[in-house]
Amino acid sequence: MTTFEKVRDITVEQLSVDADEVKMESTFIDDLGADSLDIVELIMAFEEEFNVEIPDEVAEKIRTVKDAVELLDKEK
Amino acid sequence: MQMKYAGILGMGFYVPEKVLTNYDLEKMVETSHDWIVERTGIKERHIAAPEQATSGQALIAARKALEDAGIEAEQLDCIIVATETPDTKFPSTACVLQDLLGAKAAAAFDLSAGCSGFVYSLSVANSMITSGLYKHILIVGAETLSRIMNWKDRNTCVLFGDGAGAAVVGEVPEGYGILSVEMGADGSGGKFLQMPAGGSRKPASHETVDNNEHYIFMDGSEVFKFAVKIMASASKKVMDKAGISIEEVDLIIPHQANTRIISASAKRLHVPEEKVFVNVDRYGNTSAASVPIALCEARQQGLVKKDGKIVLVGFGAGLTWAAVAMKWWSK
Numbered sequence: 470m471t472t473f474e475k476v477r478d479i480t481v482e483q484l485s486v487d488a489d490e491v492k493m494e495s496t497f498i499d500d501l502g503a504d505s506l507d508i509v510e511l512i513m514a515f516e517e518e519f520n521v522e523i524p525d526e527v528a529e530k531i532r533t534v535k536d537a538v539e540l541l542d543k544e545k
Numbered sequence: 546m547q548m549k550y551a552g553i554l555g556m557g558f559y560v561p562e563k564v565l566t567n568y569d570l571e572k573m574v575e576t577s578h579d580w581i582v583e584r585t586g587i588k589e590r591h592i593a594a595p596e597q598a599t600s601g602q603a604l605i606a607a608r609k610a611l612e613d614a615g616i617e618a619e620q621l622d623c624i625i626v627a628t629e630t631p632d633t634k635f636p637s638t639a640c641v642l643q644d645l646l647g648a649k650a651a652a653a654f655d656l657s658a659g660c661s662g663f664v665y666s667l668s669v670a671n672s673m674i675t676s677g678l679y680k681h682i683l684i685v686g687a688e689t690l691s692r693i694m695n696w697k698d699r700n701t702c703v704l705f706g707d708g709a710g711a712a713v714v715g716e717v718p719e720g721y722g723i724l725s726v727e728m729g730a731d732g733s734g735g736k737f738l739q740m741p742a743g744g745s746r747k748p749a750s751h752e753t754v755d756n757n758e759h760y761i762f763m764d765g766s767e768v769f770k771f772a773v774k775i776m777a778s779a780s781k782k783v784m785d786k787a788g789i790s791i792e793e794v795d796l797i798i799p800h801q802a803n804t805r806i807i808s809a810s811a812k813r814l815h816v817p818e819e820k821v822f823v824n825v826d827r828y829g830n831t832s833a834a835s836v837p838i839a840l841c842e843a844r845q846q847g848l849v850k851k852d853g854k855i856v857l858v859g860f861g862a863g864l865t866w867a868a869v870a871m872k873w874w875s876k
Contacts (some may be wrong), residue, residue: 504583504584505584505766506584506769507806508771509766509769510773510809512770513770513773513774525766525767528766
């Protein structure tokens with residue numbers, strides 16, 4: 470599975486959205502309807518799936534699916 | 546081989562008369578009912594009257610617990626009050642309560658473990674009963690958090706409420722009562738949830754008052770992460786120690802901080818939401834008082850009955866966590 474596919478599946482599970490709604494350019498808050506606590510839960514799920522630690526100041530910069538994919542690819 | 550078993554012989558709770566709704570808060574800070582409900586599940590909370598302190602709330606809950614247990618105050622060997630909002634730094638609120646109750650034979654002390662305080666107290670009382678040191682212990686979780694709220698900070702002032710819950714702990718027949726205990730702390734996370742001033746580090750001064758340092762400070766997202774993980778892992782550990790599976794548990798009674806924390810943890814535990822008790826909607830987060838208030842209400846609603854297996858789990862400032870697995874005893 471690619472990083473995007475993993476991020477997509479986690480996003481679908483956490484935000485209860487359809488898989489085809491999750492595109493690279495989608496923003497978690499505006500396009501996918503996440504609120505601040507959803508973002509925290511998403512970050513936690515990414516941390517567990519990819520076995521990485523994402524500090525708050527980095528997490529705050531994640532706006533789009535692409536931001537998450539690029540960060541997680543870098544951390545790998 | 547465990548010789549004695551400790552359990553809860555009686556319980557009671559109290560919340561102040563005054564109710565503060567989200568609509569009331571809309572008039573005080575920039576917020577809305579929908580925003581608060583969506584992120585916390587809280588609809589209203591109770592606020593102590595100006596003349597009421599933590600001991601006054603604790604007293605009412607304690608008297609109900611004594612009556613429910615059929616125990617006189619004079620029979621108490623020890624009183625533990627879990628609170629972060631004592632009447633005064635010293636003497637302890639437990640000593641104030643001892644005097645108000647006329648529990649002349651009882652030792653008394655406060656216990657500071659944030660929102661885990663009641664479950665910590667229950668664990669301490671369990672050790673005191675099973676070791677044979679004491680026969681009857683009153684444990685109380687009581688808070689007047691409205692006094693340490695910054696009512697201009699919309700991030701925290703919508704979350705908390707006042708109240709008290711009490712339990713009389715004593716010996717129960719073999720195999721009943723407390724089956725296992727799991728307690729822990731991570732002091733490195735203390736900075737995420739604290740009252741910065743008013744202690745020996747930063748005594749009260751004009752400056753600390755001007756800087757709002759006598760109020761609750763919370764890093765919401767850090768505390769949220771911690772709470773979600775620890776509620777699930779502490780519950781899991783305490784069930785493992787007791788040798789019971791999640792399917793055998795009738796009810797989990799978590800610290801009532803926020804419905805989002807509770808449902809995220811429930812998901813991690815793979816436990817259906819109907820097995821997790823929630824009343825944060827009506828009381829907000831009452832810190833150390835939340836678990837005993839929730840346990841009282843769950844029992845009133847018939848969800849906690851003799852032979853039923855329950856898990857109590859608290860998490861909060863410290864950072865601390867504590868969980869207890871019980872097989873409920875009643876006569």
